[in-house]
Amino acid sequence: MPDVGEGLEEADIVVWHVKAGDEVHDGQIMVEVETAKALVELPCPYDGVVTELLAAEGDTVAVGAPIIAVAPAGTAVAAAEPEREQALAADLVPEPVAAPVAEAPAPSAAPAPTEEAGKEKGKETRTAVLVGYGVRTSSGKRRPRRADATAPTNGAARPAPAGGSLALAKPPVRKLARDLGVDLASVQPSGPGGTVTREDVHAAARPAPAPAPAAQPFQATGPGETIAGERRIPVKGVRKATAQAMVASAFSAPHVTEWVTVDVTRSVKLVRKLRELPDFAGAKVSPLLLVARALLVAIARHPEINASWDEANQEIVVRDRINLGIAAATPRGLIVPNIKDAGGKSLTALAGALTELVATAREGRTSPADLARGTVTITNVGVFGVDGGTPILNPGEAAILAVGAIREQPWVHKGKVKPRQVTTLSLSFDHRMVDGELGSRVLADVAQMLERPKLLFVRG
Template structure:
């Protein structure tokens, strides 16, 4: 019998939601067969099975959020289970370690390091939330945990209010760790930190008294279960913040309050660009790809970034250095049913115009289908957000973390424009460039934006400056 633990499919992810199981109990499975879809903070990912065998149990429900490292499926591979071994605690204070009940070695079951052992069949009695249960002392002093004896010798007896020890008293039982020794997994600790909850003030309801997410939510009075969500008034709705939306919110807050943003605007006559789009659609090289104004905006950004390399850089807070990227992984912000995603075209600077069109089309199709993978969103260097598709003229976009510039491309619409002293109707759009003022000063930002605008006014400049 083998168990498959939820892996970290991204960069340091701590949890994921079970979206859909592809197998059920009793189904045969093979190595590399897709068994489940999970949603991380970055993408929906399909997980393959690492074993051959028969599904013995699904250990997480669809819609459930599971911590990385927790078993999610058990597969009967025809082998006997390996002998269980007691883990060596390495993260819990010594007092909490010693106060774990002693059990025969053959009855111990492996658990997460740092959370003690648990009985194979014994059930823990409900804990009273009002007071801590003091352990009864055994008659043989040698059976008392070392740290407990030392604590008694240093500052009084342990469990002063407990009845005196006697022969035949019950074995030492597990108690809640001392103040400052709260048991909680890293994701729970992070949640408590974000919500300002002191873990040492909580009574855990998890295994061995560990503190769970529900314990933290209960401490601040927030809603954490679907049953409670449904109890809100009919004219209200509560939507759990998780997955991509949660990650996007955290990234936007971190970016907005870390990088000093500056946004500049430029109105551009893009009549020639719109004419070029029509002409490109008629060329054989573009017969099987989508040609839109975004293609020429992307090409203009790539050419302008080559002319002004500092725009395609990042601020390294750790080393206090500016890292200039001599390649462009061009991010395209995409609104999807799962939330805002920013996949990027790798090495976009090296692509021909037809290849760039194909890459943008594939990127959009994958995002709409919800198949964008974490690797496709990592490593971006500069981003374009096409707000014009929503009928919006402009905005003040927030930088994608790790980048120094983002360009918003507004809607193209007919406007009166002065040409050679005459007011004529032209196709006009607004460009908005946000940049990190630690890296990009006003002159550089203005020159970059002006170059992009100039190439959209006259696409031939892309040939001259490329």
């Protein structure tokens, strides 16, 4: 498993595009994986034939761990052992030692030398993976085949593996053990082939007898278990990263949110005119474009809001460039790709960048680089018909602007009540870096420019 992001340690196997026995070519897409940031296609680095898939769809694999074995073209691939296929699907095989994903030699040939082969045998080295080098080290040991650790046929429980190896257990059982604080290595297995079962874990964690609690028919009977009328959604990849980031942000940064309601009738008319201009052909021109431009101009006037908090040094870091993030809802969860150096782009360039960013996000092809180093974010809740909200800061940023739905409402305009296009803006900011005055000035500037869009083209 390559390191496909910046500092990522694991990825989930989503779908395999090859199987044992398939011929593959250098650069051919072989698998899609989901990281904490994006869905990524991994190419095969070799020409040859697939001899084995070392991870099943749905598995979470550490960076540097082997996921596929490829042999030279023409190598005969033996039929897969039914017992091993079942073990792979159920994840009964212990977690493999991280090893390079390398071209497998012919069965009768000696192992081919590599750049790392000159190192002393048995000594841990940096593991070469598909892209660069993994974060883990290994001794180059390949995962043993299941036949090497066959369970006794007399039905007796298999003893715990020597050398501190992981006990055999399915993922739900491992999760249950973590939740209950049970060390799987200390549990006596009773399942087929020496596997630890859910009952084994409960028995190891069972305290002294106590009165049974009152029946609760609408609660699951235990971690990972369901009753009729319930379904569980695994929290992995993007959703897991989002959940962790939002909790960290909500409970580490003191949020303040301010609101303003603004007449954007002139901005709506400007959007219609821009759509007719040849310079914007092929770009999706919407009120979001003008909101983005207004926020960029406001930040140029008040650069202190384009900042982050350095906890280690207790410093505020003000950034010169504005990497504008746009929150995008995708089938895999909420992501916030950003436009690099958005403050230096013209309105036409900004429109093109926004169009490409949204299209790429909806297709699930946003790269980890596009998700990194954001400095400020816009979330458009108006597309869902919502009037406003209190957005949570994207971690590492000082401000986020929420844009509500644009609705026709009665509004006092030039001394008379008239129907006007009105929206609500809400700005959340980190009160450690942004005080009420700075936050208010930025929000007021954005509102003023959307009410009088000619100001969008005046800086300073």
